[in-house]
Amino acid sequence: MSAQGDCEFLVKRARELVPQDPYAAKAWLITARTLYPADFNIQYEMYSIERNAERTASAGRLLYDIFVNFPEQPVVWREIAVITAALRNDSQDKHAQFLKGVFETLPGPVQCKMLLKATEQCFNTLEKAEMLLLLLKRFPESVVQHGVSLGESLLEAETVENLDTPVNCFRKLFVCDVLPLILNNPNMCLPVSLLYKYMHKAAEFYICYVTREPSADAQIQGSQEVGGLKSPGRGRSQRYVIDGLSEKSSVVTEPWDRLLEMVGVVGSLCDWQGEKASRSYSELLQRVSELCRYMSATDSEGFSRCCAQIVTCCTLVLFHSAFHYVSAVQPSLFQGHTSLSSCPWVLLEDLSGVYTDVEVERKHTHKKRKLADGREKTMSSDDEDLLAKGRGRHIVVNKAEMPSWAETLEHFRTARESWDLLHSHQSLETEFAKICSSWKTEIWMWFRIFLTDMIIYQGQYRKALSSLGLMSSLQLQQNPNQNPLSSSSSLETQRAIIQQASCHYALGEYRMACEKLLEVVSGLMPQNHEAVKSSEEQRKPRSKTRRGNDLRLLPCTSKSILPFCLQLMLACFKLRAFTDNRDDLALGHVIVLLQYDWPQGENLFLKAVDKICQQGSFQYENFFNYVTNIDMLEEFAYLRTTEGGRVQLELLPNQGMLIKNPSPALGVELNTLLLPGAQKADRHHTVTRGITKGVKEDFRLAMERQVSRCGENLLTVLHRFCINEKIILVQSLP
């Protein structure tokens, strides 16, 4: 008998016995192995029995034997491939768990060898990387040898595959798995430049991961599920898969914390000045700004040495805080922040001072203008505003509507400070620009939103307007097919337009402001007036001293935006209405607009009445269309009486043209004729009566009718005013 024949006989007997008497089968194989210790099949059969019975310890022991004794057997390699595959995927399958257990029983050096061999057999970069990662995780000593090359191969793969986002499988492995191993290995000695490169790669990944947009399919899914789900906010946005990875490994927990930790490690590796592993981003900023102040004050050489540290830290703080600000202001931009309750917020000029006496304000503006005139040659209007308003502006928020207002404003402030620090020195600015261009931050919509708000805050309204322009073009690029009717997009668009209006207003471009405003108003739905009242209440105690300097963060809803629009229009017309020149049309608009939030504007109204008394006459033919305030009606009725001074009021359409033709209002009058709508009925009414004789009677009737309209929803009336008188409103401004 040949040895081969013997072995075959022994294995065959054992195999036959397995089903009926596994103990006997093992006894046969033990015997066989003592007879032919060098035979592979005998030992493989022993292993197979243990593996099939899922006995971890004995299977592991036998696998060890065959791995060491028969390294060239293809069967062994197939087995190892199966086991390492089980190690790589996170399956909870019982057999996979068993195979993992078997691997765990093996001694370290053998595990190491197995993984290396298995890595050699992988051709797919990702698989290979995952395999090598298993090795590095288990055997820290192998990090020195393989860590950097694995990292570089992942970064290279990213370039080769030409992926359009840093949130890809290669970067994820690099940042979340490989880099921590490299950085935390005490035996690694990396050049500082490489550390910065890796740090920046990691930061880019984490930031882009956090700020990723809601994935398209999640949105579709979300909108489909909304009907059935009890809490629609939960269903969407939870699922996110990085291409090439499983859902589980696509999750990055606490990205900002991880990033901060990494900063700490890199900082200590780079011997950063004053670095003691900051616990928060604001602490980080504080440290580098101190460093910056100290260094720039002492030596320029030291400063350039700290430059990279300052820029890196500052950039991270900037994006961290900007993200938090924008996620409060525009939550729908981000994956995982979408919920139905959150609406966008918009940063606008604060107009709560609009009802205050125009005299004070005019004097102030006048003075300012004079000052500005003196400097006109050297400074742009933006610079002037920067000087006047740029520092210490106050942002008003309704605290009930935004519970996290304090943090949000704090993040806004921190982000601005970081930005300022990054632009406080030429070399810092250059470094920061490099980072921005490599990360392509110019196409980060969310960051553009922050920048715009920051520019507005700085009072650089001209710049803000161009930033808003960039934003809308960015929006078009990124969502070319977006349905303009979908609620979120229209709110976002409106957000930009209303900000434009606010900027134009701040620049004194009232006509442009009004144009933008009316564009917005046409898309709004008037709410019940009463609902608004309560929120207005809170505005009152605000001191008047800061007026003109303040900003306001408003929720981007019809409920909040319509009142703002009305106030902004009032602000636009107010100045014009109370100039020394007579402008009845502007004064009339002001009176219409003053109805809102009555009696806040009572003083202004009385001032307007004084002006009318002085003029002795007043012509505003839309009066009866839009003035329903009983106090105002009463006042106007009184003006016509002898006691009231017999003011000549021409408040009915065409009346003026028939009685007399006041020159400044002529053009306007003609325009009125061109307008369709509400005036038609009145005109008809006018035509049927006597020319001068019945005027008094008409006025009385109109008054009576108007009093009956007092109960009408004021916001509906004013909304109609904005829409119907759009052209006349715009044209009545310079």
Place this chain on the structure above:
Amino acid sequence: MSFTGFRSYFCDEQRSHCQLWAINVCRLIEANVTSLIINSEEMSDIRHALLRRDPLSAAKEVLYHLDISLGSALQSSTGPTPGLEKSMVELVEEFIFHVPKDRNIQPKRMSCVQELQLLEIMCSYFQEQSKDAIRQIIFSALFSLQGNKADESRMAMLGKLVSMAIAVCRVPILECAAVWLQRTHSAWCVRLAQVLMDDYCTLVPCAISTLQNICSASPRFCCQLITAVTALYDFSSDELTPPPALLEMLVGWITEDPRLLLLTFINTPLNSSLPLGCLEITPLLGLLRWCVKAPLAYQRCRKPALTNGHGESEKGTASEELYSKLHLSVLQVFLMLQVHLTEQNLIGRLAVLPVESVATLVEEVSRLCEKLTPFPAANHIQLALDRLAQALQVAMATGALLCAREDLRALCSRLPHNNLLQLVMSGPVVQPPPHSGPFQPNMYPHIHPGRPSSLSPHSPHPVLSPHPALSPHRPLTAHTAHPSLSPHAFHPAAMAFPYRPIR
């Protein structure tokens, strides 16, 4: 002082006893506690005093004297274990085992209740005696067989004492019994085993669970008990076929920790001389005998009971599986033994399975086979021969059996044909090694701290850790070293694993 053990049991005794005790105490003080030799004159005084008393208190008194004399002798002497005075032995035999000293005076026998009380006292004494050496000496003073007429009583008392110790789990007594089982002729050991089997297996069937639990308390005793029961049940008759409950218990013990079978072997110094005719040093051969003979014996049993129906055959099947499991365990223990022998550099120098015993087994098997042939039992004969062949091969390969292939061929010549046996007798076909270099035994490093090592301190057998006194070995008769064995071909670290590659 060593008499604390017994003294507490004398408190309720009558006056005469108190006087006696007082005398002894005085004597102790006089003798300055250094040595206490009771001369024969005094001994006869004591004897006369004892004769007047009731048998239980007399027996207690003797135990008390035994304790004092041996305890103090052990304390004073630095030399070898002190011998027992002849007069003391006589006292023990007369008053504890009730052997009449002279024809005219028949000692009063104890009642059953008194005997039980005495056993209880002994139990407590051994339990509370903190000094191992004294306990051991007292135990052997009481129960070492003397080759006289007292031996029967001794055995009877010992059986009752051990049985009681099992029932109430008195580990010190079980440890003493383990030593007794190692030093006593196997015939007596078998008798003790018989008593215990009667008590725990035959008379009260469910009592076996009590015995089962003893394994964790005194593995040493259990190891010796296994050897004794394998010697007892030799399949020579139905009565001497291992009861299924016993078989199941043993398989349970062994699969839980196969090293149990090597316990006595590992803890016995190699130079200790054991008396002739004592039990085998390991239960391996006994168990092997079971595994090999079981298929043949059960076949024999089944022949008349063929029509008995299912119950019997199912029982047979269950036993078959247990024997198969047991057989595998035996082979695995051989592999463990090899590791131990390699570690101690004993490969080829120590016959764990004596060739003569193996020869006897082969002889028995061949006789049984002859009885069963021809035909119907062929499968069972083949199973028995397969097991025999496997055991022989593995035992030889692991160095447990020192026997050359040609000797083996002579040994097995009368056995019926069996393929595996043929293969084992002729040995493996020499083949060129597939890859160079012998297997490195130390290549399996234990980096995983979690891996349970059989040698780790939490092992239930603390005695398993390093082998005591190893230097001088029992010289071996000339033998041929196993051709396939070389000491460096084993890796000792693999104790936890049932299989290991062998070169």
